[in-house]
Amino acid sequence: MKLKAVTAILLVASLLAACSGNKSQSENPSESPSNAPSPSASADPVKIEVMQEGSVTSADGPGFPKDDFVKKELNKKLNIDLTMTLEASEFATKINTRMAGGTPPDLMLISKDQIQSYAKNGVLLDLGPYLDKLGDYSEFVGADEVKKGVVAGKQYALPRTNGLEVGTYWIRKDWLDHLKLSPPTTVEELFNVAKAFTENDPDGNGKKDTFGITGNGISTFSPLFGAFGVTPGTTALGGSTESAPVSILKDGKVGNALYDPAMKDALTEVKKFIDAGVVDPEFLSNKGNTAKDKAFQGKFGIIYDGWSGMIKEAAVKVWKEANPNADWAQLAAPKGPNGLQFAGIDDLGPSYNLLALPKTLEKQPEKLNKIIELLNYVSTTEGNRLVDYGLENVHYTASGDTITITEQGKKENGYTFVYQFTGRPELTYLQTKFPDQADYINFEAELPRLPVVDKLVDIPEGYMKADADRFVQEQLTNFMYGKTPIAEYDKFLETLENTFSYKLYTDSVEKTVAELGLEK
C-alpha cells in the first residue's frame, strides 16, 4: 500500500518536473495557498516563502491568527512579503515534489538526511561565501555550531541554536516518606529503593501491586548506563525504533560505547534490576504515554521522563487527580561504582531541522540579501524577542534581561515559534515561558550528560544502518534479559563487525570528528 503511494507520488513528481522544466528560472513561484497578507509597504517588498514541517494553533483556533503580528512586524521592518508554508503531514514528500518540480521555497527547514540527499543532487546553495554577511546569525548560534551545517565539505545548511537535553529519573517522594527511605543517590541505593517499592507496599493498600521503575524503551535505563559512562544507544526519550547514538566524546577523544569494557558491567547491572522483578516487564513495548499512564495510576514509583511530561500543569492535574497524595520529584543521576553519573546523552548533532536555501537563489541576489537580512534580524536580541514572545509592551515587558510575558502574550504568542528560523536561547526561553517550572527545567538542564556525535556522521555507502541498529538493540536486550550470557559479548561485537560491516561506520565517525575538529 505504501509502495503504491510512493510510485504514484514519483509519477506526479516526474510529471511536474516535465511540465515546469523550462519555467524554473522564472521569477518567484510562491503561489502556495497560505494566508499571505497583501503587501503593505510602499517600495516593492521582496517576496519570501518559508517552508517547514508542523502546524500552529493561535488564539483564533487552528492556523495563523487573523492578526499575525509577528509577520506584520517582520514585513514592515525588512520590507519583505513573507509567506509561511506549513505542512503537518508528509512533509518530506511534499518538499521533494516542490524541489523536483523546480519550484523550491526560498527558505526551508529540513532534516539532515534531506540536506544530504539534496546536496548530492546539487540543488542547495553553498552558503560558505555568504557566511561573512551572516554575522548576527553566527554570533547567535555560535561559530562552532555553524560548522555542523557542513555536509560533504560545503556549508549547505545552517543549524539552529541547540535544544535542551532533558530527561531524568522521577520518583514518588510520598512513597519514599511512607517507607522512611531517603532519595537514592547511587546505583546500589536505586536498586534497594526499587525493590522496596515493589515488595514493601509503598502505597499502603495492603496489596502487592506496585513496581519500581518504568519508562519508554531502552532509554528507561539511560542513567544506569550513564553511571558506567556508556549509553545503550537510544535517543534521549526515544521509542524502540530510534537510531543508536553510541559514539561518545570523552576527554577530547571519541570512543564507541559498545567497545567500552564498562558496557558489560552496565548490562550486568541492568540485568540485576530486571531479574529482581523491580522493572516494568513491558518497558520495551511501552509507547507514547503508556509508561506515564501506568506511573500516574500509581503502579510505579520511578519513571524516566522529562520535565514537560511530568510537571507541566496539565500533567500535574492528571496525577493529582488519580492520587491526591502523589508527589513526583526529580532525582539526580545515580552514581556508579566509579563515581560516574550521567542522566543520559547530550546529542551534539543538530537538534532540529536545519535551514537550507535553494541553488536557484544564486541568480536572485536581491532576494538572497533579504533572506540573509531576515536570518540576521531574527538572531538579534530585538528580532529574537519578537519571534519568541511577540511585541514588546504588548505581549511581553522587558527590564534588562528579564522578560515577563503579559496576559495578552500568554493568550496570543502560542504560534510565534514557527518564526524562530535560527532558533532561540533555549533555557531562558523555557524559563520565561514556564516561570512556575523554571527550577525543574534548570535542574534537568544542569544534569551531566554524555556528549554523542552520531547525528553529525554521514552514513557510509554499503553500511546498512537500519539492520545494524536493529542488531545492536536486539542483542543488548538479550544481554539485559540474560537470553545471551554476558560472556558472549565479544562474539556480539565480532558479528557486528563481520556481518553488519560496523567498521565502515566507526571509520566514518572518526573521519567526521576529525573534519569538524571535535577532538582536542
Place this chain on the structure above:
Amino acid sequence: MTAWRKNKVYYMMLFPLVAWYILFKYVPMYGVIISFKDYNILAGISGSDWADPWYKYFEMLFKSPYFSQLLTNTLLISCYKLIFGMAPSIILAILLNESRSVRLKRWVQTLSYMPHFLSWVIVYGIAVAFLSETTGLINRWLGDLGYDAISFLSAPEWFRSVLVGTDVWKDLGWGAIIYLAAIAGIDPSLYEAAMMDGAGRLRRMWSITLPGIANVIVLLLILKLGYIMDAGFDQIFIFYNVRVYSVGDIIDTWVYRTGLEQLNFSLAAAVGLFKSVIGMALVLTANKIARRWGGGIW
C-alpha cells in the same frame, strides 16, 4: 465491424473505465524502472542514472542479514491471517444465514463489522487494555486465579498469535458480508427440495450452502494470494517492539526503517516489484490449479 456498430453504446460505456485503468494502473508502472536506477528526484525518472549493477537495490534486500527471517515472518503471518481469517468469516456468514430472528441477525452483523473501521492505533490501545502484562484485564484475571502473568505483547511466542487474533477480530464481520451475499444468491428451491427429502439443518449447510458459495471462497482465496507479501504494515508497525523483532519484523517494516533514513525510493520500488512478482506468480498458479477443478477466475 458490425459487432462494433451493434454494441457501440456498450463500448462507450466501457471507455471511461478502460481509460481509468490505463491512466491510473498502467501508466504508473513506468515508475517501476526506478528500481533499476539510482533515482535522483531532480533528474526525474528518465534522467536518473542506471544503477550499477542493475540489481543493486534488489541485492540490498537479498543481502540483508535479516532477509530470510523477514521473508519467513512475512509469509507466516500472511498465511496465518489467510487461514484463520477466512474460516471464521465463512462460519459467521452461515450462522447468520441460519438465524431465525431477523433482528438478531442485523444486530450481530452490524456489531461484528464495526471494528473494521477502527484504526490500528485504537485496536492497539484496546489490545493493551486487555493484554498488558501489568495492567491488562486478562492478566489481572490470571493473577486472581493464581497464575503467572503472560507477556502477550512482548513475548516472541505470543506475538504472532496476537497479530492474527486482533486481525481476525477486526475483520471478522466485514469478511462475512461477501459470503452472506453469495449465500443469498443460492436458489431457495434447493433448500425446499432438501427439506422435502428430510435433510436437517447441518445437512443443508454442508450439502447446499457450502457448495453454493465454494466458487466465491476460491475466488477470494486467489485474490488474497496476490497480497501474500503484504503481511499488514500498518498493524505490525504499531504493535512490534525490540523484543519481538525476530518474529514480527516483515519486509515492509524493514523497508520503512531502511528507506526512511536514506530517502531511498529506488529500494522501496525494488522491494515493491519483488513483492508484486511473487504475488502475481502465486495468483497465476492458484488460478491454474483452481481451473483444474473448474473454479478459476478466468
